[in-house]
Amino acid sequence: MADNTAIDSASEAPLKRKGVKRRAFLIGGVAVVGAGLFGISIADSNAAKDAKARIIGEGEHGFATWLKISEDDVITIYSPHTDIGQGSNTGLAQMLAEELDATWEQVRVVSAPAEPAFANVGLGRGFLADMTGQPAIINGIPQSFLSFIARQMNLQITGGSTALRFTGQITFQKVGAATRLALMETAAKRLNVPMDELTTQDSRVIHAKSSQSLRYGELAAEAATLxxxxxxxxxxxxxxxxxxxxxxxxxxxxxxDGSAQYGMDFAIPGMRVATIQAAPVRGGKLTSVDTAPALAIKGVEKVIKLDNAVAVVAKGYWPAISGLRALAPSFSDGGHADVSTASIFQAHDAIIAKGEADGEAGQGDVQAALGTKPIKAKYQVPFLHHAMMEPFALTAQYKDGKLDIWGGMQDPLATKMLAVEVSGLDADDVTFHPMIIGGSFGRRLPMYMEIVEQVTQLAMQLPYPVKLIWSREEEVAQGAYRPQSSAVLQAALTDKKRIAAYRNDYAQPESAEDETVFPYILPAVSRRHFAHVSNQQTGAWRSVNSTQQGFYNESFMDELAHAAGEDPVVFRRNHLTAGSRHLRVLDEAAARSGWGTPLPAGRGRGVALVESFKTIVAQVVEASVGEDGMPKVHKVTTVVDAGSIVNPDAAMAQIEGGTIMGLSSAIGEAITLEKGAVQQSNLSDYPLLNMAQAPLSQDIHFLNSGAPMGGIGEPGVPPAAPALANALFAAAGKRVRNLPILTQAKG
Amino acid sequence: MAIQTSINGKAVALSAEPDTPLLWVIREELGLTGTKFGCGVAACGACTVHVDGEPTRSCSVPVSEVAGKSITTIEGLKSADGTLHAVQTAWIAAQVPQCGYCQSGQIMAAVALIEKTGRPSDAQIDAAMTNLCRCGTYPRIRKAIRAATGQAAVAVEGAA
Structure with a gap:
């Protein structure tokens, strides 16, 4: 019976702060001395020792934090990124093994420990270069200083399509090349030959002149001391x-074959399973709950009250969820009962109409050039759910003063540090064990994953390990959604079919300016952000602001082309710089898609051109409207310039899948609110595109212009919605200005 | 009281409560975690297993209903010597999975479809393969099914 009582922890002190926020790099005021390696600075010998202690076993030798070579020639690479299925770990391994001249079959990749010693310095360096736009300055910053910053920030994030272009290019290729040189130096000494007579191949250093060669495994011990x-x-x-x-x-x-172990699959002896419901109106608190109905269910062991949620702990998931469903908890609404989808759009309209922007970018006298009768259109997009296939699941055990957490997260190190903060334990007593992730798309960042706090709070008060699983219902109701957003677009055309002025006034929580690339050359352009925050939590949704901004700008460009009486491809061409990458990508997409050639009756083509994460994508969608009002996508042609590609087939998969995700969101997906709460309950009323609805034919082509490498995981998403909407206009003459399209068809 | 059934060719006696969905018995009592929990309402298909050869969404079938029946999970597809099923081999060749979480269910659905139809047409693939994949691997799933059944990789629209 003692085991069957409710524990009331609602009165416990609230968390010091809500999660980990995105932090800015601070450069001034920190003194760091010493030369640096790629991962850990020599000056910070404690971190270097710590890293080695964690990964280097008997007969193994470590190089620059991220690499070890065993005496039997196995090359193990520690990735600071989370491979969510985008293939980044394979790509990182290709980059390191390439420069190392390693035998591919002997290369392994594992997740780097979620420890400060494995903070991602290359990523920090990449962010700095991106932010300042001046790589030369970054190159002047000592490596040791950058590694210090990365550790200060607990930087081990996967996001922004950065794995290969930052971590790969800035760190892993150099680690491979430098390690190869150390192995060659060792071989030169051992064979007593000059280094320039040596070559490397298949994990061996070769001296062709004397027909001698040495395996990396037999050189590693000595090379690792250099x-x-x-x-x-x-x-x-x-x-x-x-x-x-x-x-x-x-x-x-x-x-x-079912052997991959995801966070959901973790189990240890004695483990219980918990599930949870938080206040349906975000911002609300748990006010009361009668725990008896749950405790009456066989297998239920405890009902635990948290500040804003109630959890049921049981022998398995079924009794846990049955127990939770038996409860009738009362929650407050946090004063948000009047928030709805409609109220948010009304607020957007009001702040845009008022005209007091929170931020503005652009050039030229837009107001004057717009004149008195601009072409004007209002666009609206809903909150979107990430809907990754694996719901949240983390297991935690608090035992002998130490806390261990297992699961899949996009930023393992920040997850650990959040658990440190919630538990009040020392960092040395908290370990996060990264596991395979069943999809994320921006959702699994600790800054908006309450489950890290929840499972830590549960584990700290339970005498056994506990796996906390969010039901899909909880997952849908408590998202970190892409923001609901509105935009009012205005433009004026000259009598020569050119845009004289262009204005994009958009309302959403945060500015999109840092990410939005508007490729067209116009005499006067203005982008104004109007901040509106609702009670809903919003976060990064694959390709972040580029989806809604891509939809707004590329749909409106289509409207302007039609207003000018010009072909949409020609109209875009006329506003792009001759010889530019954008123009080449657009032209290639038009050519490959058969743009301008006849189509069967009822079909139309639509084009969109969006740059995100330094990758330019043009897409032509061929679509019609079915009798049921459902858009039918017949063919998609996509041309991508990401500069260069590490793994063409894996990159192709990202564009294929990104396109389908973009089409899915455009056609059917929406999170709507009523009385402050989410109305959707599961995947049954949050419709994802399925096999039959996905395009049968996708032609994807990479241009590989040689420009600096762009991202590949996200840029496939943004063009799909505007290209489809423009195709439907071409097919049926009806302009899509509100997503998803199916809501319009029904209405 | 125990429910007698067969999992991957082995007779087992299950002690779960009769109303427990088959999914949770497979995952938590038998420890076969290749079968996934995605939605709990038979909307996504990540939990697909074969019950007497029929593709079945195990999250929505009480374990009492499978008494005396024969169940196959993703772990049971390999042959006794560990050789992958032809559909699994085709999945690797086409590099289908991204995050991979839905793929056990996709593969089980595909194996059942192929056993039923031999060489499924695109229309049959569309009708049977209703499992959801958020990564958008549908084109490669189709390609792998076609390859596993000796059909050309490129689907032709209207040929279904």
């Missing part, structure tokens, strides 16, 4: 044998 060259010369791309090849993804075999 200091590595911080700026080793990288291979000329013409010498590549792994980069630019479609190597099979290393994670796939375990994903076809």
């Amino acid at each position: 200091s590595l060259d911080n700026e080793p010369k990288l291979k000329d791309p013409t010498q590549y044998r792994l980069i630019r090849q479609s190597m099979q993804r290393l994670d796939i075999p375990a994903k076809v």
Whole structure:
């Protein structure tokens, strides 16, 4: 019976602060001394020792934090990124193994420990370069300083399509090249030959003259004692044998036979399973709950009250969810009972009409050039749910003063630090064990994952390990949604069919300015952000602001083309710089799609051109409207310029899947609010595109212009919605200005 | 009281409460975690297993209903010597999975479809493969099913 009582923890002190916020880099005021390696600075010998202690076993030798070579030639790479299925770990391994001249079959990739010693310095450096736009300045910053910053920020995030272009290019290729030099130096000494007579191939250093060679495994111990060259010369791309090849993804075999272990699958002896319901109106608190109905269910062990939620702990998930459903908890509404989808759109209209922007960018005298009769259109998009297929699940155990947490997160190190903060334990007593992730798309960042706080709070008061699983219903109701957003677009045309002025006034919580690239050259353009925050939590949704901004701008460009009486491709061309990457991508997409050639009756083509994460994508969608009002996508042609591609087939998969996600959201997805709460309950009323609805034919082409490498995980998403909407206009003459399209069809 | 059934060719006696969905018995009592929980309402198909050869969404079938029946999960697709099923091999060749979470269910649905139809047409694939995939691997699932049944990789619209 003692085990069957409710524990009331609602009165416990609230968390010091709500999660981990995105932090800005601070450069001034921190003194760091010493030369640096790629991962850990020499100056910080404690961190270096810690890293080695965690990963280096008997007969293994470590190089620059991220790499170890065993005496039997196994190359193990520690990735600070979370491979969510985008293939980034395979790509990172290709980049390192390429420069190392390693035998591919002997390369393994594992997740780096969620520890400060494995903070991602290359990513920090990439962010700085991106933010300042001046790589030269970044190159002048000592590596040791950057690694210090990365650790200060607990930087181990996966997001922003950064794994290969930042971590890969800035760290992993150099680690591979520098390690190769150390192995060659060791071999030169051992064979007593000059280094320039040595070559490397298949994890061996070769001296052709004397027909001798040494395995990396037999050189590793001595090579690991050398200091590595911080700026080793990288291979000329013409010498590549792994980069630019479609190597099979290393994670796939375990994903076809059921053996891959996701956070949901973790189990340890004595573990109980919990599930939870938080206040349906975000911002509300748990006011009361009669725990008896849950405790009456066989297998239920405890009902635990948290500040804004109630959890049921049981022997398994079924008794836990049955117990939760038996409860009738009362929650307050936090004063948000009047929030609805309609009220948010009304608020957007009001603040845009008032005209007091929170931020403005652009150039030229837009107001004057718009004149008195601009072309004007209002666009609206709903909150979107990430809907990754694996609902949240984390397991935590508090035992002998130490807390262990297992599960899949996009930022393992920040997850650990959040658990440190919630538990009040020392960092040394908290370990996060990263596992495979069943989809994320921006959802699994600890800054908006209450489950980290929840499972920590549960584990700290339970005498056994507990796996906390969010039901799909909880997942849908408590998201970190892409924001509901509105935009009023205005433009004036000259009598030569050119845009004289263009204004994009948009309302949503945060500015989209940092991410939005408007490629068209116009005499006067203005983008104004009007901040509106509701009670809903909003977060990064695959490609972040580029989806809604891409929809607004590329739909309105289509409207302007029609207003000018010009072909939408020609109209766009006329506003792009001759010889630009954007123009080339657009032209290629038009050519490959057969733009302008006849189509069967009822079909139309639509085009969109969106740059995000430094990658330019043009897409042509061929679509019609079915008798049921459902848009039918017949064909999609996509042209991508990401500069260069590490793994063409894996990149292709990202564009294919990103396009389907973009179409899915445009056609059917919406999170709507009534009385402050989410109205959707599960995947049954949050419709994702399925096999039959997905396009049968996708033609995807990479241009590989050689420009600096862009991201590939996200840029496939944004063009799909406007290209489809423009195709439907071409097919049926009805302009889509509100998403999802199906709501309009029904209405 | 125990419910007698067969999982992946082995007879088992299950002690779960009769109303427990088959999914949770497979995952928590038998420890076969290849079968996934996605929605709990038979909307996504991540929990698809075969019950007497029929593709079945195990999250919505009480374990009492499978007494005396034969159940196959993703772990039971390999042959006794560990050789992958032809559909699993096709899945690797087409590099289908991204996050991979839905793929056990997709593969179980595809195996059942192929056993029933031999060489499924695109229309049959559309009708049978209703499992959801948020990563958008549908084009590759179709490609793998076609490859596993000796059909050309490229689907032709209207040929269904």
